[in-house]
Amino acid sequence: MSDFTSGFWAMYVSVITLLSILACALLLWMTGKVKTVANSTTTTGHVWDGDLREMNNPLPRWWVWMFVITIVFSLVYLVLYPGLGSSPGQLGWTSVGQHQAEVDKGNAEVAPLYAKFMSMKPEEVARDAKAMAIGERLFMNNCAQCHGSDARGNKGIPNLTDAFWIHGGTPEKIKETVILGRIGVMPPLAAAVGTADDVKNVANYVLSLSGSPHDAARATKGQEKFAICAACHGPDGKGIQAIGSGNLTNPKTWLHGQGEAHVMAMVNFGKTNQMPAQGDRLTEGQIHVLTAYVWGFSNPAK
Ligand code: HEC
Ligand code: HEC
Known part of the structure; x- marks a missing residue:
């Protein structure tokens, strides 16, 4: 009203x-x-x-x-109660207020539990069965829609269970990713690389880094142009975590595609890929537990 x-x-x-x-x-x-x-x-x-x-x-x-x-x-x-035009009613009741009160009550009930997890290192939280049960539910509700319920990712979305990390796999880096989100930007570079033939050559050089099927003569010609790529992907093409450029020497970890046509498309059109920030949506405790849960995938208990 x-x-x-x-x-x-x-x-x-x-x-x-x-x-x-x-x-x-x-x-x-x-x-x-x-x-x-x-x-x-x-x-x-x-x-x-x-x-x-x-x-x-x-x-x-x-x-x-x-x-x-x-x-x-x-x-x-x-x-x-509110009901007469825009009158708020003598009791000051609102549905939003009632919902907030219930949320506050729920949060107050789990606060001691989260306080305990917060006092533990993520590595320890990852070994706590109760924390991991909570982590699984948080992941299903907040992350699975993109990363998949098995966390193995999808086209354009990274697998969180393997040892390969675009932005870093330490608990600190994972937490930073979850709180702030990440944007991976590769600009279109066709103009910088040169002719369409140059693009094809550099693509074949990239494929040669992983021993994928490629044209060796073109790869040799393309090596020089790789200097443009090295600025972000590193001189060896293994990627730079601070930039969030993937590892070009391991096509199995690539997010967006495979083969010569894919590398050429990346150079010609570039790509912007975003992981949305979760810092405002989740509490500090929830993010701590999620960090441990995700870290635990690639660091199982021995
Ligand atoms: C809207 C889709 C979406 C949601 C929801 C989402 N992510 Fe992501 N996430 C992405 C994308 C896309 C990337 C890759 C970003 C890039 O290319 O740099 C990513 C990257 C990551 C990475 C970095 C992986 C690496 O290799 O460094 C982590 C860790 C991560 N997400 C965890 C989570 C967690 C935990 C949640 C739930 C709280 C979550 N994500 C929710 C889309 C999503
Ligand atoms: C300004 C930095 C920058 C430069 C320069 C750059 N890249 Fe990238 N590249 C990125 C980033 C960041 C990503 C990851 C995009 C994402 O988050 O999905 C990427 C992704 C890629 C991918 C996709 C891998 C996948 O996951 O599918 C390929 C292939 C690639 N780059 C090739 C090249 C080549 C070849 C060059 C040189 C001609 C080049 N890049 C130059 C930043 C750069």
């Missing part, structure tokens, strides 16, 4: 609400005024099926009192 931009609609709704209640009271009062005596002769004169007569008896007492109670109830309700 408080979403109205002008006071008019709040007034309009209030007037209709109050008029309806008043109309109910009036109806009750008017039907009560008509004096009818309860006996078997006060019929309305309507007869159906030969002998089915419609009677005109007074309303039963209990029914009248129910009616009165509903009217009184509605008025008391409108005073206490």
Whole structure:
């Protein structure tokens, strides 16, 4: 109700609400005024099926009192709770407030548990069965939609269970990724590399780094141009975690595709890939447990 931009609609709704209640009271009062005596002769004169007569008896007492109670109830309700136009009600109740109170209560109940986890190192949390059960649920609710319920990733989304990390696999780096999110940006570089032939050559050089099928003559020609790539992917092509450039020497870890056509497409069109920041969505304790949960995949208990 408080979403109205002008006071008019709040007034309009209030007037209709109050008029309806008043109309109910009036109806009750008017039907009560008509004096009818309860006996078997006060019929309305309507007869159906030969002998089915419609009677005109007074309303039963209990029914009248129910009616009165509903009217009184509605008025008391409108005073206490929001309902009359934009009036907030005397109790100040809101559905948002009620939800927040329930969330606060839930958080207060688990606070001691999270306080215990926070006092432990992620490496220790990863060995705590209770923490890992919580971690699994947090992962299913917040991460699985992208990384998959088995955390093995998808096209464009990294596998979190292997030993390869784009941004770093230490608990500190994982936590940083989860809190701040990550954006991997590879700009289109065709113009910097040169002709379409140069792009094909450098792509073959990249494929040669991993011993993938490639054209050796082109790879040799493309090596020189790889200096442009080395700025971000490192001179050996193994990637730089601070930049979030993947490892070009291990195509199994590539996110977006395979083979010559894929490398050429990356050079021609570039790519922007984003992991959304979770710092505002999850509590510090939840992120701590999630960090341990994710770290645990590639560091199982010995
Ligand atoms: C909207 C999809 C999406 C969601 C939700 C998401 N991620 Fe990601 N995540 C990504 C993408 C995409 C990347 C890769 C970013 C890049 O290319 O640099 C990524 C990267 C990561 C990495 C870095 C992997 C590496 O190799 O360095 C970690 C760790 C991670 N996510 C954990 C999580 C956790 C934990 C959650 C849940 C709290 C989560 N992600 C939720 C899409 C998502
Ligand atoms: C400005 C930095 C930068 C430069 C220069 C750069 N890259 Fe990249 N490259 C990246 C980043 C960052 C990613 C990861 C994108 C992502 O997060 O998915 C990437 C990803 C790739 C991938 C995709 C791997 C996959 O996961 O599918 C290929 C292939 C690639 N680069 C090839 C090249 C080649 C070849 C060159 C040189 C012509 C080059 N890059 C130059 C930053 C760079």
